[in-house]
Amino acid sequence: MTEHIQEDEFEELEESNELYEHYRFETDPGQKPLRIDKFLVNRIENSSRNKIQDAAAAGNIRVNDIPVKSNYKIKPNDIITIVMSFPRRELKIIAEDIPLNIPYEDDDLIIINKNPGMVVHPGHGNYTGTMVNALAWHLKDLPLFNSEDPRPGLVHRIDKDTSGLLVVAKTEHAKNFLARQFFEKTSSRTYVAIVWGQPKEEEGTIVGNVGRSLQDRKQMAVFPEGDRGKHAVTHYKVLERLGYVSLVECRLETGRTHQIRAHMKHIGHPLFNDERYGGHHILKGTTFTKYKQFVQNCFKILPRQALHAKTLGFVHPTSKESISFNTEIPDDMMQAIEKWRGYIAGREND
Structure with a gap:
């Protein structure tokens, strides 16, 4: 698992192009061939085949440090990792009825024109009143938005006192698809x-x-x-x-x-x-x-x-x-x- 990261380092890390380990599994010496999506869905709480497959399509599931597809069949002593572009962090999200400026929304994503002074996601000294708290309320009926995820739908961020546009994913597929574009610098x-x-x-x-x-x-x-x-x-x-x-x-x-x-x-x-x-x-x-x-x-x-x-x-x-x-x-x-x-x-x- 990811090592504990000091709060003042988190902001730097989350916008870097590094990948951070969220889960790690090592298969048994006697492991029989099994699709990796079936293997992982039984070992990660609140996961689903669709979530696992989307993560694999985005290159976030790796075996022995090499990205694999969801139909990869695991072998004995495989090291399986799930990586993301942000560090792991434990934090409960409180849904709050805070107005958001939303110029566009569809079934996959939401565009927010963030006001200056609004923190994007909860952190040290800002556990409420953030954009993520507002999103948790606005999209509370969607599976992606739950109190266990400190960054539901987020694929990028802007500073508290910077105003302007952000995209937020509303599905696991959209989150992986958009995150890959920011990671590969194909977004503008x-x-x-x-x-x-x-x-x-x-x-x-x-x-x-x-x-x-x-x-x-x-x-x-x-x-x-x-x-x-x-x-x-x-x-x-x-x-x-x-x-x-x-x-x-x-x-x-x-x-x-x-x-x-x-x-x-x-x-x-x-x-x-x-x-x-x-x-x-x-x-x-x-x-x-x-x-x-x-x-x-x-x-x-x-x-x-x-x-x-x-x-x-x-x-x-x-x-x-x-x-x-x-x-x-x-x-x-x-x-x-x-x-x-x-x-x-x-x-x-x-």
Whole structure:
């Protein structure tokens, strides 16, 4: 079984492209040939042939570290493991009647436009009031959503104070199908962000391993290619230059924890009002008191890092068609953008 994982490490691990062992079985020396789905359904509580077959189709069932199909016939001394893209964690989920912004839903999945300030799933210090608690209520009649699963339907996540789009699976098949796309980086995600300063180029690519900071465990840092951190790639494009800040689009090629926040800080453009990465200080601009007050007013309008998950695309688990979703920039970010537009216009008219 997976070793105990400290809470401050869980966030990093769950978005990595590593696979974590959830179950392990070793067959007896005298084991007779038997389909692996039949073998596992009798050994895993609350499992079914369909769940086992979906997991096998997604490459999550392995024999001697090699993915196998559900019709694989086990042999003596086989080491059978079931792996997932997130660590195992024991936690009871309490269903709570919390409103969700749902732009799309069908029999397979649900798209959520998450509000800033909402934690995605329960964890240390946030056992209630999360998106998963709300989902447990909204989808309480579905088999996938039960109090024993800390991540029912989740295949990816975004930070508490980041707003925007997530996809949640409603069936075991959909969860495995979607999770595989995020693992293999075939899904597409773009974010919009307000960052400090003016990037020199209109477009660029940031490549650098992202891992826990050696100075601050709550921060992620960018390291040279090597053993520390995990490979990460962010493509960015300047959408609008607003004087001392810029509106940029970021497209993720990988999905590391705090990837955009760490990468933009690494190139000298921290996200506006990102307290964890230093963007809550006035990093660019003048020394005039009037300007400082203007920035403080912007911070009050936008009391979080200026980051929004704007688009999301993937192949649908049933239709097998490519689908995509787009959402508007939320009000708090738009108000800050408009204030910066007004500030720039005022300077030009002086």
